[in-house]
Amino acid sequence: MxxxxxxxxxxxxxxxxxxxxxxxxxxxxxxxxxxxxxxxxxxxxxxxxxxxxxxxxxxxxxxxxxxxxxxxxxxxxxxxxxxxxxxxxxxxxxxxxxxxxxxxxxxxxxxxxxxxxxxxxxxxxxxxxxxxxxxxxxxxxxxxxxxxxxxxxxxxxxxxxxxxxxxxxxxxxxxxxxxxxxxxxxxxxxxxxxxxxxxxxxxxxxxxxLPLLAPVDAETPAFLDIRHEIVDRYLEDPGGDWLGVQYYRKQWVDPAAPALFAPPPAGTALTQMGWAVHPDGLREMLHRAAEPGCRST
CATH class of the missing domain: 3.20.20.80 (Glycosidases)
Known part of the structure; x- marks a missing residue:
């Protein structure tokens, strides 16, 4: 069936x-x-x-x-x-x-x-x-x-x-x-x-x-720390029977910025809320959530 x-x-x-x-x-x-x-x-x-x-x-x-x-x-x-x-x-x-x-x-x-x-x-x-x-x-x-x-x-x-x-x-x-x-x-x-x-x-x-996070410049230790706080720590071993993934946008991380994020680059397609349109990020973050060590169904 x-x-x-x-x-x-x-x-x-x-x-x-x-x-x-x-x-x-x-x-x-x-x-x-x-x-x-x-x-x-x-x-x-x-x-x-x-x-x-x-x-x-x-x-x-x-x-x-x-x-x-x-x-x-x-x-x-x-x-x-x-x-x-x-x-x-x-x-x-x-x-x-x-x-x-x-x-x-x-x-x-x-x-x-x-x-x-x-x-x-x-x-x-x-x-x-x-x-x-x-x-x-x-x-x-x-x-x-x-x-x-x-x-x-x-x-x-x-x-x-x-x-x-x-x-x-x-x-x-x-x-x-x-x-x-x-x-x-x-x-x-x-x-x-x-x-x-x-x-x-x-x-x-x-x-x-799970936003798709990208560094403004390079993957520095500061960027990796921010990604850990927002993404990685919630995937390591969250516990439970299932893990739900919600995806809305790509974001550019600037560790030097007060709120950590930089505006999307000029020319980026945006939603009415000003969020970067990046549909491939859903596939990428689903694969990230399904990596060994992440409990997802």
Missing amino acids: PRRVPLGLGHLGHQVEGGNTNNDWWDFEHDPASLARASSGDGIDHYHRYAEDFALLASLGHNTHRLSLEWSRIEPAPGEYSSAAIGHYRRVLTALRDSGMTAFVTLHHFTLPRWFAARGGWLAPDATGVFARYCRHVSAELGTLMPFVCTINEPQMVALHGYLEGYHPPGVTNVMKWKRVGGVLLEAHRAAVAAVRDQAGSRVGLAVQ
Whole structure:
């Protein structure tokens, strides 16, 4: 029989659900000093219209859908879990299953509960344990509806954008904190893998963004260190059952630049966001992720 190839879309809950007012991104969007340009507001009201959305996707031939759970809804205060939020996501995942699509559920996709961010976010001493606690609770409640689980979406971008470039929460620009948070997120991923496996039979993994990095001049030790922080360390032995690869662009690394990157060379085709169009990079980074020592499926 022909192989059934997964076909689907994914979404970040904060972008589409609407009304996620209890997380750090909501605060960031409404801070005039931040680089956020607009509020997520009501999004596309996916929180209420999920069944309609799934029906549309199924009608287009999709058989897989990736979605994220909003941590701040599920755990609105430390150790306090909302049965209403769990019930909502149970209905969402049931509707997704009944539509004939396989669920890939992301447990952390950029947004943090306000209380978690206020106590230091990923730099808090017990951040890994607190995140694992949340993952364990979600898996115990929803595990039978989550055949595939992604622990953290793009951990290296959470670290890079939030703690070095500063255009994601918490808006920090500090090299040491960037590297430290990258390590914490890997620890949090591994702790989440153990928590999910302890409670559910889900196949659990990690989704990483792998930009194709090129040096402005030559592959100096400084360039290799930057590539390690953004790409290599997440491929060495991430743990889990699968590794998801997301690719958007090629970037040119300049270790002397404050934010490490140089603009694309003149004449480079760009997206509306100013990102370099380089489709061959997807093939290159898929091969990189599949090299011996990298756990990918």
